[in-house]
Amino acid sequence: MTPNGPPLLSVEHLHIAFPLGGWPKRRTLHAVRDVSFNVARGSIVALVGESGSGKSTIGRAIARLQAARSGAIRLDGVDVLQTEPRAASIAYRRRVQLIFQDPFASLNPVHPIGHPIARALLLQDRATPQTVAAQVERVLESVGLTPAADMAARFPYALSGGQRQRAAIARALAVEPDLIVADEPTSMLDVSIRMDVLALFRRIRDEGSRSVVLITHDLASARIVADRVVVLYAGQVMEDGPAESVLSHPQHPYSQLLAAAAQRGGGLREPLPAHPGAPEVIDPGPGCPFAPRCLKATATCQSTPPPTVSVRSDHLVRCHLAESA
Amino acid sequence: MTERDPRGDPASALLAVDALSVDYGPVRAVDGVSFTVRRGQTLGLVGESGSGKSTAVLGALRLLPAPGVVTGGSVRLAGAELLDLDAAGLRNIWGAQVALVPQGALSSLNPVLRVLDHFAETFTAHGVKPEGGVRACAAALLSRVGLDPVHLDSYPHALSGGMRQRVTIALGLALNPPLLVLDEPTTALDVVVERDILRQLLAAQDASGFAMVFITHDVALLLELASAIAVMYAGRLVERAPSEVLAADGALHPYTRGLLAALPPSPGEARLPVSIPGHAASVADPPSGCRFHPRCASAIDRCRTEAPALRVAGPDHVVACHVVELGVSSPKPGAP
Numbered sequence A: 001m002t003p004n005g006p007p008l009l010s011v012e013h014l015h016i017a018f019p020l021g022g023w024p025k026r027r028t029l030h031a032v033r034d035v036s037f038n039v040a041r042g043s044i045v046a047l048v049g050e051s052g053s054g055k056s057t058i059g060r061a062i063a064r065l066q067a068a069r070s071g072a073i074r075l076d077g078v079d080v081l082q083t084e085p086r087a088a089s090i091a092y093r094r095r096v097q098l099i100f101q102d103p104f105a106s107l108n109p110v111h112p113i114g115h116p117i118a119r120a121l122l123l124q125d126r127a128t129p130q131t132v133a134a135q136v137e138r139v140l141e142s143v144g145l146t147p148a149a150d151m152a153a154r155f156p157y158a159l160s161g162g163q164r165q166r167a168a169i170a171r172a173l174a175v176e177p178d179l180i181v182a183d184e185p186t187s188m189l190d191v192s193i194r195m196d197v198l199a200l201f202r203r204i205r206d207e208g209s210r211s212v213v214l215i216t217h218d219l220a221s222a223r224i225v226a227d228r229v230v231v232l233y234a235g236q237v238m239e240d241g242p243a244e245s246v247l248s249h250p251q252h253p254y255s256q257l258l259a260a261a262a263q264r265g266g267g268l269r270e271p272l273p274a275h276p277g278a279p280e281v282i283d284p285g286p287g288c289p290f291a292p293r294c295l296k297a298t299a300t301c302q303s304t305p306p307p308t309v310s311v312r313s314d315h316l317v318r319c320h321l322a323e324s325a
Numbered sequence B: 001m002t003e004r005d006p007r008g009d010p011a012s013a014l015l016a017v018d019a020l021s022v023d024y025g026p027v028r029a030v031d032g033v034s035f036t037v038r039r040g041q042t043l044g045l046v047g048e049s050g051s052g053k054s055t056a057v058l059g060a061l062r063l064l065p066a067p068g069v070v071t072g073g074s075v076r077l078a079g080a081e082l083l084d085l086d087a088a089g090l091r092n093i094w095g096a097q098v099a100l101v102p103q104g105a106l107s108s109l110n111p112v113l114r115v116l117d118h119f120a121e122t123f124t125a126h127g128v129k130p131e132g133g134v135r136a137c138a139a140a141l142l143s144r145v146g147l148d149p150v151h152l153d154s155y156p157h158a159l160s161g162g163m164r165q166r167v168t169i170a171l172g173l174a175l176n177p178p179l180l181v182l183d184e185p186t187t188a189l190d191v192v193v194e195r196d197i198l199r200q201l202l203a204a205q206d207a208s209g210f211a212m213v214f215i216t217h218d219v220a221l222l223l224e225l226a227s228a229i230a231v232m233y234a235g236r237l238v239e240r241a242p243s244e245v246l247a248a249d250g251a252l253h254p255y256t257r258g259l260l261a262a263l264p265p266s267p268g269e270a271r272l273p274v275s276i277p278g279h280a281a282s283v284a285d286p287p288s289g290c291r292f293h294p295r296c297a298s299a300i301d302r303c304r305t306e307a308p309a310l311r312v313a314g315p316d317h318v319v320a321c322h323v324v325e326l327g328v329s330s331p332k333p334g335a336p
């Protein structure tokens, strides 16, 4: 399904760190470590993984709202970490739109939600002052914010959580960017509306030239729309491959744990098949970051960084136990 | 018009919400909603986005920001009427008798306070001096939600979405209140952390017997987590039933049945998810009669004109639908 040709976006060896202060030795939190993945033109790539594994940080870096320590983020081959100013030019923001994870914090409280949509449409000459109201309503209807005329005039405070989330999606869609980075865009939506929003992303993808990076905790959503799935843990890519392959036949022990946890019916009181604990991102050891939780870990896992193994065509796994194809 | 709960045993309940109505100016966002929560029990609250779930719990707990106003009903927490309490009375209740884990974790944390300060504030507000000191106690609470205590010194902006959400859950647990109200508490959590935290919550509930009201869009999760589930549609309660009844195909209201039919099938289940057709109803301009009627395949003429009252369908099971014949089999979604 993924078309050929050079990728629209390519993230290469991205490293992002945050200084934490501390005394006598300043400590550093390595939020994103050596992350690489591609987003083909006309495709949807899902970033899934542990809470705190760096997904939003990567999303913000792609939107140029977050500086990186090293690595490259190429849009059409151009490394935007080099060419784009911090906070991005207007032209860049037209090409790349970020839908923030927290809709309670990301909508401008002083404007009704129709306002930024109208502005985007007018700025890009896709509406005239005569037609703009009707077009704003069309955009709002596409995300299920009805009656749209009433919704367009509402201020963010007068919307429920899921309605704000859809207002943020509508605003990003109105810009018609080449790349949408959607950070948990449907987390507050019920299944029925969630399907409609995912169908919108699919329609954008199917136009052929535009792409979506979908950050999500919902593996079912990833299965429905994504072409590829990238699994993150503790700031590193654990697995990267075609969606069906990664979700139905996860190879990395962490991906397998995610898949197991997504199964319902096992009983909520039952512990998951993993050692308890959280990864060490501040002073990470040399080995696999998942080793402390992994039931299959060996002494090598603790002491040596696992290799990235190509288990199948186009399917990478970072694990000592992975067997190359 | 309000729909009174015909099952009147609020005396035995820890929380008894009766015929609660909440308005935003001319808009009635919550219309006569009733539910009860017994000690140690978990009530799940579900409903479409915008159906009034957050408004109902914020109104009931007197935490609703302007222009929201509670315009009717009664809310009894351990027998005390919350709607009559003054500011001082409410301050004593919040945190100690009932804690809210609000939807939208970032806006609920104070951006200029470190995580530790949030715990310190909570303890000071109630004159609590935790054994071993605030830092140790807060560190233990963070560990329970899978967060490294190193984050006690972090500001909210330096935490990921799911980490903030876990801080708000830990804050809710801080004073060990008998009632915890959680509004979409796991939206930013991966399934592994979510399961770890739910296990912690259930263990804490087993140990200290607190009750929960749990708002979520994850109906499949509620079927496992909650003892009873209340379903809202466009500001009204349409059905309330024990989870086992819903899990065993015992849902009666066409909206509830639609909601369950829209769930992704579990592996090995031979069924395709069916989404509910039509647009969400707006509480600003609700449909006449039964608010679900424009989307309901079972609707009859009466549904368009007359709002159905809640009727008793079984033990702890009430439903508001004209078509449901109580004691007879239920309408199938999509059936004529």
Ligand SMILES: Nc1ncnc2c1ncn2[C@@H]1O[C@H](COP(=O)(O)OP(=O)(O)OP(=O)(O)O)[C@@H](O)[C@H]1O
Pocket (backbone or CB within 6 Å): A018, A019, A029, A031, A050, A051, A052, A053, A054, A055, A056, A057, A058, A101, A281, B157, B158, B159, B160, B161, B162, B163, B188, B189, B190
């Ligand atoms: N401004 C910041 N200062 C310091 N640390 C930060 C900052 N922003 C993020 N971090 C840290 O970086 C790590 C990754 O955070 P990020 O928000 O990218 O995670 P995430 O994968 O999006 O998680 P979630 O699924 O919970 O939203 C976390 O440990 C977080 O504490």
Ligand SMILES: Nc1ncnc2c1ncn2[C@@H]1O[C@H](COP(=O)(O)OP(=O)(O)OP(=O)(O)O)[C@@H](O)[C@H]1O
Pocket (backbone or CB within 6 Å): A157, A158, A159, A160, A161, A162, A163, A188, B024, B025, B027, B029, B047, B048, B049, B050, B051, B052, B053, B054, B055, B056, B066, B067, B068, B103, B282, B283, B284
């Ligand atoms: N200030 C306001 N003025 C007018 N309407 C409002 C106001 N605040 C909220 N509403 C409306 O009240 C309804 C109920 O909102 P509420 O936040 O309770 O929904 P919810 O069920 O929690 O939805 P979600 O699942 O999306 O969080 C929504 O339709 C919303 O648009």
Ligand code: SF4
Pocket (backbone or CB within 6 Å): A252, A253, A254, A288, A289, A290, A291, A292, A294, A295, A296, A297, A298, A301, A306, A318, A319, A320, A321
């Ligand atoms: S490298 Fe070792 S510890 Fe890491 S996931 Fe593979 S088996 Fe588990």
Ligand SMILES: [Mg+2]
Pocket (backbone or CB within 6 Å): A055, A056, A057, A101, A183, B160, B161, B162
């Ligand atoms: Mg995030």
Ligand SMILES: [Mg+2]
Pocket (backbone or CB within 6 Å): A160, A161, A162, B053, B054, B055, B103, B183
């Ligand atoms: Mg809500």
